Amino acid sequence: GGRGASANIWGLAADLVLQAAAQGTRLTAADFATLPDTDEPSQVLIERLLRYVDLDMRYAVHALCACRAFNFELYKLLGQALDFSATRATFDLLTQFSFVWQMEQRGQGWSRIHDLLRRLDQAGSQEMTRRAHALLEQHYRQQDETAEAIYHANRLEWQRGVEEWTEAFDTAVHFSRYEECLTLLEVRGELTISSSFLLGNVSQSEGNYFATLSRYAEAEQEYCEAIAAYNQALEPLPRNMAAFINKGIVLKNLGDLQIKLSKYEEGLASQQAAIEAYDQILRRVPSYFDALNNKGLALVSLGNTQAHLSHNQQALESYQRAVDAYSQAMPQAQDRIQTLYASNNKGLALSRLGNFQANLSWHNQAIETYQSAISAFNQALQQDPNDLYVLSNKGRLLESLGNLQSNLSQHDQAIETYQSAIDLFNQALQQAPNDINTSNSKGNVWQSIGKSYLPLLQPQNAMVSYQEAIYAFDQALQRTPDDTYALNNKGIALQRLGELQVALSQPEKAIESYQKAIDIFNQALDWTPNHTDILSNKACALQRLGQSHADLLQHEQAVAKYEEAVATFEQVLKQAPDYIHAINNRGNVLASLAELQVSLSEHSQALRTYQESISAYDQALQRTPDYIDALNNKGLAQAKLANLQATLGQTPAADQHYLAALAAWSRSLQLAPNDQTVRNWKDELEALLQERSNA
Structure with missing residues (x-):
């Protein structure tokens, strides 16, 4: 609308006058006064314009309306196939019309018919344009240009094009073929999508893509659009099972995304809403397989969130409910594939439950749960080994x-x-x-x-073993060089290799491995600059690198790397302010920095840095009071701070921090009584306090 459209009409009017003159007809203002009073005078102008051009030109315009962009080669191809004369002279004349735009971004010699004319042409369902679409679909399939082929398929049969777009896009995301994703996204805006359900599918796929690339705001937006589209699909058909199932899947994905950004209340609400979507189906059809299967997946996500927040009792219940959902789904399976799905997913739910029990040091229960999971997977492998x-x-x-x-x-x-x-x-x-x-x-x-x-x-x-690990990740990266998961894993393996080299007293080699790890994390962050896990891993590698510099007495480099690690954790916490592992690890870096300051006799700075690290652990424990790692680390920092204070003759303060360390470790041992390392720390500290009181 607005000025663009009217400018376009004046351009068309000028084209019309010139073409008529070329045919020996002189048009005056009076000819334009007879235009009907409609919102779309362009349509009339285009028809009049095409009346004054020869038949070949008219056919060419209709055929080229099918193209998203064309050059002389494509114009010639269309002419040969659709029987109009396609000469260089006609092409030059055609590309001078005001309704033909230059497409600089496609390169030299590419043009495009104005969108308004293409829309009008499509609305008029021109036979020539349809034939052009069919030819172009075939042409782009031969050229292996999937996105362009899908665009033309969509113009011929809108549903076929949309379904193929979703499938191609999901596959490209799965295999980390992000350049391919970009070409598909480019045609996405021009697809005709005449059903709310399929619009939901497309937004859902786009949401998954943005989530994979840690483009969180865009992912959230697409997921919300998908939910709105599925709700719209459910208005006329409240029993549309597929829309309910997909809505549940999107709500679960949205919840997982919100948790990643530490929007815990919103995330829990989304995960609960996903479960409710499946329950709505199950209230009507208690044995509906897909609803039971997906409900199990949503319950596992909910359990993961509750476990992350140390809501241990609730997490336990959610995992158990997930296992129950799969046990209910098993007898409903219609065929081997469904039996395999349900058994596999039950195995996954039991795996998560086992990991949860292991993290709480409930070792016997965990081993039992893992055995049940193995049985579930074996049952699935009976269907297909x-x-x-x-x-x-x-x-x-x-x-x-x-x-x-x-x-x-x-x-x-x-x-x-x-x-x-x-x-x-x-x-x-x-x-x-x-x-x-x-x-x-x-x-x-x-x-x-x-x-x-x-x-x-x-x-x-x-x-x-570490070299084997790096080789396996390189195998994955050979096939998908942009796979952020493989890059992240390779970075972790290089970091582990560095830790081993430290243990073997090879600090220079360790520094090299840590630096390589950081480079790999940066490569992954090129694609996903906000990925909280990769940023956290990079920060941990920076901390290790700082430690190695400190071991070599390269104090300046050590301080620089520790500070960079702290800054990287702060970047994580800007994305996800309640990400407790990052809060805890930030405390660890500060504790390492404090140790370095002690060794440099910078005592007042060290006292401050230890306090800062303790307050980081307290922030983590404020959010999740039973977070075992933070309790253990807080105890270590308190004990080291107390050692420093004792050295400086600050006895009352030292005693206070020793007791605080004992309290932290006692709480940790209540939660995980079998942790021998923590028990040893506690015993040693109690012996030290005994000595101090006897002194």
């Missing part, structure tokens, strides 16, 4: 079991369990050698194997 997802999920479960054995100092057993996981990943990779998720998982297990060799004093085996 080579199913890629089930093999990978069972492998990841065995990794968790190995981690638990490792934490219980059963390192030989852990390595055996990890090896079984590797065998499963290899079996999966035989089915699908290019599956990046499986390569990633295999790399993660090699990292865990490396960690288990350290307490067995087998550093060479650990070194080989």
